[in-house]
Amino acid sequence: MGVPIHYGLAYSLAYENTRSKAMTMSTLRIHLILFLGLLSGLFHLSVWASDDSALPATVPPPARIVLMDESVIWGEIIDIREGEVVVKTQWIGEVSIDLTAIMLLESDQEIELLTKDQNKFALSSLQVIEGEVVLEDEENLAVDELYVANPEEWEEGHGYSLEGRVTSAVEFLRGNTSTDQFNADFETILRSQRDRITVRGDYAETSAVVLQPKIDAEGEPVLDANGDPAVTKTSTPTIDNWAIVGKYDYFLSNSQNYLGVNLGVNADRFADIERRAFIGPYFGRKLFVDKTYQLDAELGLSYVETDFIERDYDGDDPVDRNASDNYFTGLNLNFTGEVELFDGSLNLYLRQTNILNVSDMDKSIYRTTFGLRFPLLFGLEAAAEASADYDGGAAPGKEKLDEAVRFRIGYTW
Numbered sequence: 051m052g053v054p055i056h057y058g059l060a061y062s063l064a065y066e067n068t069r070s071k072a073m074t075m076s077t078l079r080i081h082l083i084l085f086l087g088l089l090s091g092l093f094h095l096s097v098w099a100s101d102d103s104a105l106p107a108t109v110p111p112p113a114r115i116v117l118m119d120e121s122v123i124w125g126e127i128i129d130i131r132e133g134e135v136v137v138k139t140q141w142i143g144e145v146s147i148d149l150t151a152i153m154l155l156e157s158d159q160e161i162e163l164l165t166k167d168q169n170k171f172a173l174s175s176l177q178v179i180e181g182e183v184v185l186e187d188e189e190n191l192a193v194d195e196l197y198v199a200n201p202e203e204w205e206e207g208h209g210y211s212l213e214g215r216v217t218s219a220v221e222f223l224r225g226n227t228s229t230d231q232f233n234a235d236f237e238t239i240l241r242s243q244r245d246r247i248t249v250r251g252d253y254a255e256t257s258a259v260v261l262q263p264k265i266d267a268e269g270e271p272v273l274d275a276n277g278d279p280a281v282t283k284t285s286t287p288t289i290d291n292w293a294i295v296g297k298y299d300y301f302l303s304n305s306q307n308y309l310g311v312n313l314g315v316n317a318d319r320f321a322d323i324e325r326r327a328f329i330g331p332y333f334g335r336k337l338f339v340d341k342t343y344q345l346d347a348e349l350g351l352s353y354v355e356t357d358f359i360e361r362d363y364d365g366d367d368p369v370d371r372n373a374s375d376n377y378f379t380g381l382n383l384n385f386t387g388e389v390e391l392f393d394g395s396l397n398l399y400l401r402q403t404n405i406l407n408v409s410d411m412d413k414s415i416y417r418t419t420f421g422l423r424f425p426l427l428f429g430l431e432a433a434a435e436a437s438a439d440y441d442g443g444a445a446p447g448k449e450k451l452d453e454a455v456r457f458r459i460g461y462t463w
Contacts, residue, residue, distance in 0.1 A: 113137060113157035113176075115147065123147070127157055127176070130199035132341045146341070146393075149193040154179055164201040165191070168243075207243045214238030217433060217460025228259035231289075233456060246299040246308075256289035291318035295403075299334060306336040310348065312382075321452075322361070322373060322445035328354040328405065330382050338387075345387035352382040352405050354415070358445055373445035380414070381406040397423050413442040425462075433458040 111124040115137065125139040134146045135155070155178035163171045163183065171185065182190040197205070204211045214237055221231040235252035264272035264280040274280040293316035299308045313329045332350025355377040382405055389398040398421070405415040421435025439452045 111140070112159045113155065115152055115156075116154040117147070118151055118153050120153070127159055127161065127199070130161075130163070130196060132198075132339075133194065133196070134341060144393075149178070149196070150181060152178055152181075152193075162200050163191070164197045164199070164205060165195045166197045167195075168197075168207060170201070170206070204242055210240045210242045212238070212240055213463060215431070215460050215462040217431075217458040219456045219458045228283075229256065230259070231256040233458075243305075244301055246297075246301070248297040248299075249295070251292070251294040253292040254289050255287070257285050257287045259283050259285045288320065290320060292316065306339060308334045308336075310334055310350075312352075312384075319359070321441065321448050322359045323441075324357045324359045326354065326356045328352045328382075332382055332384070342390040343388065345385065348382070348384040350382045351379060353377070353379050354405055354407075356443060376443065378407050378409060378413075380408055395424060399423065407442065411442075414440075415442060416440040423458075429461050429463060431460055431462050433460065 111126060113125055113127050115123040115125070115135075117123070123137060123139065123145070125137040125145075127135060128138050128144060129136040130149075133149055135149055135152070136144055136146050138144050155176065157176040159176065161173050161176050163173065165171075171183075171191070173185075177184040178193060181193050183193060183196070184190055202211065203209050216234070216236040218232070218234040220233075221229065231254075233252070233254040235250070237248070237250045240247040260283070261281045262284055264282055266272050272280045293314065295312060295314040297310055297312045299310040301308045309331070310333075311329070311331045313327075315325065315327045317323055317325050330350050330352035332348045334346055334348040336344065337347050338345040355375075357375050358373040382403075384404070385400060385402040387400045390396070391398065399419075401417075401419045403415075403417045407413045407415075417437075417439045419435060419437045421433050423431050423433035423435075425431050434455075434457050436455050437453070441450050441452075444450045
């Protein structure tokens with residue numbers, strides 16, 4: 051009976067001893083495999099780190115520009131226009147650089163260059179060295195001969211470009227005196243290499259709503275259902291005028307000079323002007339032509355004809371009389387200018403029209419608008435402007451000078 055028990059105990063001890071050895075060998079094998087795997091990983095990591103081809107590739111900017119002071123700018127060429135190259139950099143955004151300030155420009159970008167005399171060069175890459183564009187099979191091209199890079203069709207002499215804006219100013223006041231004011235204007239320009247068509251217009255209307263007590267036939271105030279004095283609302287227009295002007299300009303061989311003709315029509319109810327029209331030719335010159343500032347001046351003749359509103363007046367007051375329709379031929383002097391500030395973040399603009407009545411200078415006409423506009427989002431813009439219109443030929447009893455300050459919101463294209 052003791053033998054089986056002894057055998058069973060011996061078997062159990064032998065089994066436990068065998069299993070312990072097996073577990074020890076298995077654990078050693080696992081640790082050995084992990085150790086070899088770690089060494090292999092470290093080896094491959096060191097090889098990958100020492101091999102530049104295994105690292106993610108960093109694409110260098112396509113253009114390198116060395117300035118005359120030997121500073122270097124890397125970036126992408128966005129545009130070349132009016133003697134400047136626009137470069138998009140990684141850290142400071144777009145910058146404009148005068149071509150004459152560049153010692154060396156090297157770019158891998160394909161580009162088309164259009165010169166001022168309408169010659170076009172298609173280049174697989176661009177190289178500029180000390181004021182000259184390097185051409186493979188032709189003489190180098192001076193940078194001051196460049197007009198634009200990657201030109202649009204109208205810049206090559208085909209078709210027109212279209213630009214313009216429309217803005218408005220609205221005001222509603224409510225109280226003892228209520229006022230509704232609306233003002234809108236627009237400008238659109240069709241431009242080609244040979245001519246330019248401009249159309250401008252504006253409209254202004256203001257009315258005042260005044261509360262007045264109701265009076266019965268006996269001159270006594272009328273009471274409402276609550277026993278309070280009843281009132282009536284009377285709407286009285288105070289401003290009602292509009293104007294539209296069209297201009298056509300034809301550029302001469304020297305594109306800074308042009309010949310043109312303008313035609314304008316306007317009306318002002320409260321100045322008793324039923325209709326005023328003018329037409330005339332002029333000679334114009336672009337006095338300043340630059341990316342950041344432009345100024346055009348025009349001198350010519352204008353035929354002006356004014357029809358006044360006929361009203362019924364009682365009494366002998368010399369102010370209370372109708373003005374006589376009149377016409378005259380005078381000198382027309384116009385200025386149109388714009389200045390960009392802070393890389394286009396602000397834009398100053400000026401429009402001035404002067405029609406000088408040489409036979410009676412006191413009856414001359416002057417219109418001046420000066421303003422500041424700045425872009426918002428999605429083509430929207432805001433503007434603050436001041437205007438002064440002087441009409442020396444105003445009807446008797448009417449103010450000759452109209453002044454206004456407006457804040458506008460508009461859309462540009």
